[in-house]
Amino acid sequence: MTQSPPAAQTVLDAAILAARAAGRLMSGHRHRTKRVNDATRHDIKLELDVRCQRLITRVLTASHPGIPVLGEEASHEEATRAPSRWVVDPIDGTVNFAHGIPHAAVSIALQVRETPRTAGYADGYATVAGVVFDPFCEELFTAVRGGPARLNGRRIRVSERPLSEAVLSLGFSGRPGSVPSMVRDVRRLSPRVRKLRIMGSAALALAYVAAGRFDAYVERGIRLWDIAAGGLIIESAGGRFERKEIGSDGRIALTASNGRAGRALRRWL
Ligand code: LIP
Numbered sequence: 177m178t179q180s181p182p183a184a185q186t187v188l189d190a191a192i193l194a195a196r197a198a199g200r201l202m203s204g205h206r207h208r209t210k211r212v213n214d215a216t217r218h219d220i221k222l223e224l225d226v227r228c229q230r231l232i233t234r235v236l237t238a239s240h241p242g243i244p245v246l247g248e249e250a251s252h253e254e255a256t257r258a259p260s261r262w263v264v265d266p267i268d269g270t271v272n273f274a275h276g277i278p279h280a281a282v283s284i285a286l287q288v289r290e291t292p293r294t295a296g297y298a299d300g301y302a303t304v305a306g307v308v309f310d311p312f313c314e315e316l317f318t319a320v321r322g323g324p325a326r327l328n329g330r331r332i333r334v335s336e337r338p339l340s341e342a343v344l345s346l347g348f349s350g351r352p353g354s355v356p357s358m359v360r361d362v363r364r365l366s367p368r369v370r371k372l373r374i375m376g377s378a379a380l381a382l383a384y385v386a387a388g389r390f391d392a393y394v395e396r397g398i399r400l401w402d403i404a405a406g407g408l409i410i411e412s413a414g415g416r417f418e419r420k421e422i423g424s425d426g427r428i429a430l431t432a433s434n435g436r437a438g439r440a441l442r443r444w445l
Contacts, residue, residue, distance in 0.1 A: 218350025
């Protein structure tokens with residue numbers, strides 16, 4: 177018998193508790209020197225990424241012991257086949273956070289394995305609850321599948337702006353080959369939108385599209401934990417979240433939008 181997913185509200189409550197706990201850890205270290213575990217050409221890994229992931233995992237498994245975690249810093253082996261799983265990015269926007277730029281968030285999603293695959297993703301999972309928490313602005317974005325998207329409890333919806341009036345955000349993953357595609361996107365898109373923005377957190381960019389601040393977000397080579405929660409929040413706010421697995425290492429090409437701007441955007445990508 178397949179395990180039925182846990183009740184959506186208890187899942188959301190657990191994810192909010194965990195996100196706020198990690199957010200407090202981030203805020204407490206905002207002005208302190210952060211220990212770097214690894215630094216590459218276009219990325220930084222902090223000791224705090226690991227500490228936040230451990231804290232989030234502790235809170236989530238205390239409330240839902242049978243659900244494994246798929247996380248940026250560590251994953252349970254069974255998370256690739258379990259009936260339900262948490263998908264966690266403990267600090268999305270790590271480079272911003274490492275540089276003292278207060279634009280980063282905790283991203284936590286609950287996914288269930290689908291049979292049949294109505295969401296249609298290659299991994300067979302669909303997101304049923306999502307939380308993106310920005311501890312610096314104290315903004316908590318939430319959604320449960322079938323319900324509204326909310327910002328600090330208040331319903332939010334995507335904008336109605338056309339591409340010509342859009343603020344379009346782009347993500348720069350820094351993976352090999354991403355610079356030429358980024359340059360091409362900037363060259364093609366900048367004449368067709370009002371403004372471009374590259375802010376360094378996919379989770380917050382998706383939440384901003386859901387709140388009608390941004391009108392679309394495009395990134396190639398992003399990871400599932402960066403976008404799982406934000407994708408549900410956008411869909412629950414009336415937007416479109418289109419993702420395609422690219423390459424063998426689980427990276428994703430993403431186009432998220434208010435719907436109207438996204439339809440025009442597809443011609444230029
Ligand atoms: C970040 C993403 C961002 C991407 C960065 C990085 P992280 O996630 O949110 O969109 O462009 O390369 O992947 O690594 O800070 O959790």
